[in-house]
Amino acid sequence: EDQVTQSPEALRLQEGESSSLNCSYTVSGLRGLFWYRQDPGKGPEFLFTLYSAGEEKEKERLKATLTKKESFLHITAPKPEDSATYLCAVQAGSNSGYALNFGKGTSLLVTP
Amino acid sequence: DSGVTQTPKHLITATGQRVTLRCSPRSGDLSVYWYQQSLDQGLQFLIQYYNGEERAKGNILERFSAQQFPDLHSELNLSSLELGDSALYFCASSTGPLINTEAFFGQGTRLTVV
Numbered sequence: 001e002d003q004v005t006q007s008p009e010a011l012r013l014q015e016g017e018s019s020s021l022n023c024s025y026t027v028s029g030l031r032g033l034f035w036y037r038q039d040p041g042k043g044p045e046f047l048f049t050l051y052s053a054g055e056e057k058e059k060e061r062l063k064a065t066l067t068k069k070e071s072f073l074h075i076t077a078p079k080p081e082d083s084a085t086y087l088c089a090v091q092a093g094s095n096s097g098y099a100l101n102f103g104k105g106t107s108l109l110v111t112p
Numbered sequence: 113d114s115g116v117t118q119t120p121k122h123l124i125t126a127t128g129q130r131v132t133l134r135c136s137p138r139s140g141d142l143s144v145y146w147y148q149q150s151l152d153q154g155l156q157f158l159i160q161y162y163n164g165e166e167r168a169k170g171n172i173l174e175r176f177s178a179q180q181f182p183d184l185h186s187e188l189n190l191s192s193l194e195l196g197d198s199a200l201y202f203c204a205s206s207t208g209p210l211i212n213t214e215a216f217f218g219q220g221t222r223l224t225v226v
Contacts, residue, residue, distance in 0.1 A: 034214070043114065043202050043217035044155070087155065099145060099168050100215065102155040 002027040006088050006103035013110050016077045021106045023088030024070040033071050034100060035064050036087040044087055047073075078110045115139065116218035118203050124224045130191040133221045137184055137205030143167070144186040145206075145215060146178055150199040161186055162208075193225045 003026045013019055025033065032051050036044035048057045050066040057064050061082065063074040073086055085107045089100040115138035125131055137144050146158040157170035161180035172178075175193075180186040190197060200222050204215040 036217075041200075041220075041222075043116070043204075043219045045114070046214040046216065049214060089155075099157040099160055099170055100155075101157065102147075104154040 002090060002092055002101045004088055004090055004101055004103035006086075006106050008106060009104070010107045011109070013075075013078055013108070015079055015110055015112050018074070018076045018078070020075070021073040021086055021088075021108070022070060023073070023103055025088075025090050026069075027090050027092040027101070029092050031091045033066055034089040034091065035062075035071070035073055036089065038085045038087055038105070040085075047086075075108070078108075080110045080112055083108055083110045114216040114218060116203060116205050116216050118201075118218035118221050120221060121219065122222050122224075124226060125193060127193055127195060127225055129193050129225075130189065131193065131223065133188040133190070133201050133203075133223075135186045135188070135203030135205075135218060137186070137203075138216055141205035141207050141216075142184065143206045143208060143215075144180055144184070145204040146172075146186070146188050147202045147204065147217075148199050149202060149220070155202070158188070190223070195225050198223055198225045 005024050007022045035047040038044045048064040053068045061076050065072045085105040087105045089102040117136040119134045142163045145160045147155050149155045158172040160168040178188045200220045202220045204217045206215045
């Protein structure tokens, strides 16, 4: 069965304090790994898709990387507006068609 | 704004009742996905429709059903509601049947069963 585990569950950073969020996965036939940002009471907002090990993508202060077993979301010099829950999801061609299988997320709080 | 519209935003109903949640996908998107998000389970895939036909099923209860209409909007029907069905229900859409590009999510419907 496909599994997606995110760590830590919660992270508190000072503004400017860089860190990384982890997403480890066990899937058969990975088609893509997705990162989303979700603000309270809102729908997930797409950030990145990674398709193969070694791939990296960047957007502003965020950088996502992928290995064969995990993905990292690096946050460089975060600002308070980066506070949100970050969700990782994998897409595999397995039992649920090609739907996204989400982890439970990392809740990030950035304080001034 | 993702372009995916969900109505209503909030719904409060009693146990045993039936409700219908509505989703309009982004213009041009043929795939619609329904997800349930609860505090303890995270985002759980329920069902996918592509161009009017059911494409994939996840952890959807038999009390729940969905359909996609010719104009591509979708409805999720929840019946014989239980307290445990209280959750955020999200709809997402994408262009094709295979979601190997990004899916765009609506703002969700918060269902409270009392």
